[in-house]
Amino acid sequence: MTTLSILVIALYLLASLAALQQLLTERTGGRWPLWTLVGSALGLHLLLLFNEITALETGQDLSLIKVASAVSWLVSLLLTLLCRRLNGGILLPVAYGFAILLLLVNYLIPGQYVIHLEHHPLVLLHIALALSSYAVLLIASLFTLLLAYLDHHLKQRKRVAIPGLPPLLTLEHRVMQLIGLGIALLTLSIGSGWLFLTDPFSPLSSMKAGLSLVAWCLYVTLLWGHHYQGWRGKTLILFSLLGSALLTLAYFGSRVIIEVLLA
Incomplete structure (x- = not known):
């Protein structure tokens, strides 16, 4: 080291x-x-x-x-x-x-x-957008875990042990703001991947693009459901964590196949 x-x-x-x-x-x-x-x-x-x-x-x-x-x-x-x-x-x-x-x-x-x-210098733009979207949505997932913690303690009428946490509705609003920003970056990432990658139809690239697209659909559905159907609580938490898991699998699952399984 x-x-x-x-x-x-x-x-x-x-x-x-x-x-x-x-x-x-x-x-x-x-x-x-x-x-x-x-x-x-x-x-x-x-x-x-x-x-x-x-x-x-x-x-x-x-x-x-x-x-x-x-x-x-x-x-x-x-x-x-x-x-x-x-x-x-x-x-x-x-x-x-x-x-x-x-x-x-x-x-x-x-x-x-x-x-x-x-x-292929434009691939760097795709990488930057992909990592930025993943980072923002990962932060949203971390806030979602705080949301789940706060929601559980309020329902159990227990004292929240973590000082400085915002009110439940404020925290929920923060999560949706981050998800909205993450969706915008993820949209640009997916589009730039099709435009700039040299082999967008290879099996591993297709797997990454497919999982990213499924995650995008999940996040968009969550955003629509929150604004028009009033989805909150467990539904918001489930969709956010599932979307983050899909992106993790998309971005790192293919790399595990290349660097570990096929090494």
């Missing part, structure tokens, strides 16, 4: 502890230590990803773990930027913890999957 990797892990760990301290003490001021730690961790993590992806002379290394680590970086970045607006402080240690876990896995289980973006 490189010195840079160790430094990034240490910064994420310190940022997680700072976020938990602010959450548990319900402090509203003095956030600069958290932002300093998080900003440093995100900046160095991005540098680490860039170095590892572009280290090969024959192309770019987009192995399964490196792509997953890139997603964790994007989730951490978006949650950090939106945590105050979305009341998502409780999710920050979760996001940073996943980033740490994937950095460790990248060290313990190294792998390579070489592509040549220099020959």
Whole structure:
């Protein structure tokens, strides 16, 4: 493991502890230590990803773990930027913890999957849209789990143990906002895949596109049902988590087949 990797892990760990301290003490001021730690961790993590992806002379290394680590970086970045607006402080240690876990896995289980973006630069746009849509919808799923927790405790008339959680309706509104943004990005991702991929009709590309399209239909149905049929509670939670599971299978299932089963 490189010195840079160790430094990034240490910064994420310190940022997680700072976020938990602010959450548990319900402090509203003095956030600069958290932002300093998080900003440093995100900046160095991005540098680490860039170095590892572009280290090969024959192309770019987009192995399964490196792509997953890139997603964790994007989730951490978006949650950090939106945590105050979305009341998502409780999710920050979760996001940073996943980033740490994937950095460790990248060290313990190294792998390579070489592509040549220099020959097809527009594929980079498709990758960026795909990862962005997945990150946004994954964040929506994390908020959905908070929604399920809050809904369960309110129905059981128990005291909510997590400080700083927004009201149930506010949290539900946040989830639907994220899903709407995720649908827009996923639409662009699917369209760009058909336009820019060199082999969109290969078995693995077709599987990824098919699962992504099913997830898109699921999310659109949820959005329609929420606005016009008043779907809430368990239905919203089920659709959101199922859509996230389908996208995970679409984005990483094909990579598992290539890098593990066919290796």
